[in-house]
Amino acid sequence: MALMRMSERMTAAAACTHGADCPVSSACAPARFVPCIDMARAHAQKLKLCATLEAIADDLPSQVDRLQCLSVAGSLVPLLRECHRFEEEAVFPAFLRGAGNDEIIRRLTAEHLEDDCAAEDLSERLMAHGHGLPIENPEAFGYMLRAFFESMRRHIAFERDHIMPAVNEEH
Numbered sequence: 812m813a814l815m816r817m818s819e820r821m822t823a824a825a826a827c828t829h830g831a832d833c834p835v836s837s838a839c840a841p842a843r844f845v846p847c848i849d850m851a852r853a854h855a856q857k858l859k860l861c862a863t864l865e866a867i868a869d870d871l872p873s874q875v876d877r878l879q880c881l882s883v884a885g886s887l888v889p890l891l892r893e894c895h896r897f898e899e900e901a902v903f904p905a906f907l908r909g910a911g912n913d914e915i916i917r918r919l920t921a922e923h924l925e926d927d928c929a930a931e932d933l934s935e936r937l938m939a940h941g942h943g944l945p946i947e948n949p950e951a952f953g954y955m956l957r958a959f960f961e962s963m964r965r966h967i968a969f970e971r972d973h974i975m976p977a978v979n980e981e982h
Contacts, residue, residue, distance in 0.1 A: 881941035
């Protein structure tokens with residue numbers, strides 16, 4: 812699941828008015844990410860996923876759409892891995908070059924690892940239910956879903972409030 816298609820990357824990079832003065836301009840080359848644009852897109856994709864997970868949790872125990880579970884199970888881990896890789900390779904270094912500090916990046920990177928592990932567990936459960944297995948403990952599964960998407964929403968809010976303004980200050 813690509814954050815931005817190649818043609819969109821080239822257009823976005825060409826349209827950028829910040830040029831070499833931008834702290835993340837090295838990542839704006841064609842076929843690479845455009846951090847100031849891709850971060851917002853990554854957040855939007857993850858928030859859409861959170862809304863889907865919340866809908867699944869709200870539909871427990873008997874109204875859960877099995878096809879939706881399969882779809883989410885297949886996209887959850889790859890989406891998070893791509894978003895996390897992008898943040899760690901393009902956004903976090905720009906943050907550190909600006910006003911950022913190592914402690915914040917260590918915290919966010921640790922959260923990425925925790926989210927990745929939780930996403931794998933959640934994907935397994937969603938996949939199992941999508942393939943017809945019953946949800947043995949709907950309350951526990953609902954808690955698992957809610958803990959995951961609430962954590963992800965908090966992480967996104969922190970990045971929006973603290974990481975992106977520091978990266979964009981350099982413009």
